[in-house]
Amino acid sequence: MVGKVRRLLGMVAAVTAAAVLGFGTAAPAEASRAGRAAPKPPPAGVDITGDGLTEPLRLRADSHPAHVLAVIDQVNWFGRTGAASGPKPADLGPKYTIVVLAGDAPKQTFDLYPLAKGGPRAFRPAKQPDSRKTSAGWFLGRLNMSETLRTAGVPLERQFDTVSGGVGGGERVIPEDSLNPGRDIDAAISELQRLLLLNAGVLLVITAGLAGIALLIRRRTR
Template structure:
């Protein structure tokens, strides 16, 4: 009987090890988010070759340019402007790990304010419709900061989609974003490891019950 009990205990312990291995005792690395955009390129009138802004080289400038196009979703805000009212065109391509994902056309000098266009044909083959948007009033100064040769305009300081904002926003600094991501990963780690502890506790309770029955 004792030998049979030991055999069952061995099986239960093996199951506990399997549970722990399956749940993986997760580390923060296992909860790492998918890679996001880290490069934008700008090509267009007055540029002999495309400008390239990398997040790892100039995070603030990258964020400023990326935010000019990152919100361009949905069905658009305006109809197609007359071609003669658009002015110079600048194409912004968003890349993730040097792979093109999205493309947008910006018209900072358009009559009545900046305009942005999202083509239906996207590099990542995503299914979107062509759409026109009112651009941010800070579009001109943002493109200037990136190296696009545009005439100076009054600096805008008010935020909002289709409105102005500072070229480098205060909330674009990365420490707060990194802290939020770290806390999210830590929360996921604690939840998963908590599940491991519960599973092990249940297994130990099963062992205790089995031993008690066999020793009566």
Template sequence: MVAGVSRRWFMSGAVLVAIAAPLLAPSPVLAAPPKPDTITIAGDDLAEPITVRSKPAPELFAAVLSQVSWLADAKGQTSSPKAGNLGPKYTVVVHVGEQAKQTYDLYPLAAGGPRAFRPAKQPDKRKTTNAWFYGRLTMSETLRATGVPLPEKPETLHGGIGGGERVFDEDTLNPGRDLDKLLGDLREVLLLNGAVVLVITLGLAGISLLVRRRTR
């Protein structure tokens, strides 16, 4: 009887182990999502789209990808520029394998500095909004390196996300207005300093009068 009970306990334990084994086994490591490996660049002045792949040209591919990779989830930085100030448009499409994932319009010769546009309609069907951005200051030279027919324009400033420092039109700065503002600020400072000096003088005079009365 003892042998029968032990056998039943052994069988029950084996069944429990068999049931619990899949639950206790470590979950398989999730495979990393595939990375972009191809970029196409299309434009009105291009006979056919330019293709940049990661394997034969990893540095060039990374440079082009850096121009648009930060745009996916970023908030718009600027309102829609005037069409006449944008210059030529180049549509950059980022692919993973044969599947298009992201698309952006780049304007390397826009007045005031490069601009980038993210359309709400994306090839991977993700939800986003139309948005305009200040592009990186290296945009023109990066596109030119891929074969886009742009004038040589060596960049001396390296823009971070959103382009870093901005380049302004000549009309953006108004020397006369800035001088008037400077003079106005200087006048306010002088008046404030004069008021402070007057208060200090009156205070010292009052203290001196009080001391003189007490010493009599």
């Protein structure tokens, strides 16, 4: 009886050891396969071409991360459908085409018009570099589109009517001389002085009139 128990315990120990060894060798293999199946994604980038650029402006996330994110932020919020038509060609102004890349592979392209009349505009062509299915459409652009492109290297004049947002921030919209409190106080005092002089003149005329009436009544009652 004791011998049977010992043989049974030995068989259980052998099976347990084999299972542990099998699990120990399988886990690294699975981890290795998982590591090969999830490679590091390629860095993002943006290529910009358009008016005033003699060669494409190539921005990459590893060297210009802030500029890449700012430019992509101009187009990454568009919906699936846009307006069927945009402004008149004469009202669009300079055109800049941006291509969004993943590594060296182009993924999306957009046409930006930062100086369009009525505000910046963007156009998404139906034909995209990665052959994705999308519809052509026009979109209203962000107000800081011009400043974002300018800061990224596009030859655009600085815009002083930008309120906020984007790389480069914004500028004061109200002229500095209109915020002078001393000038406003002086103007208010001048108005008050003119009002006081006018009131004094009216009182003087009324007093003279009353004096004249009193004199006339006194003469008639004698």
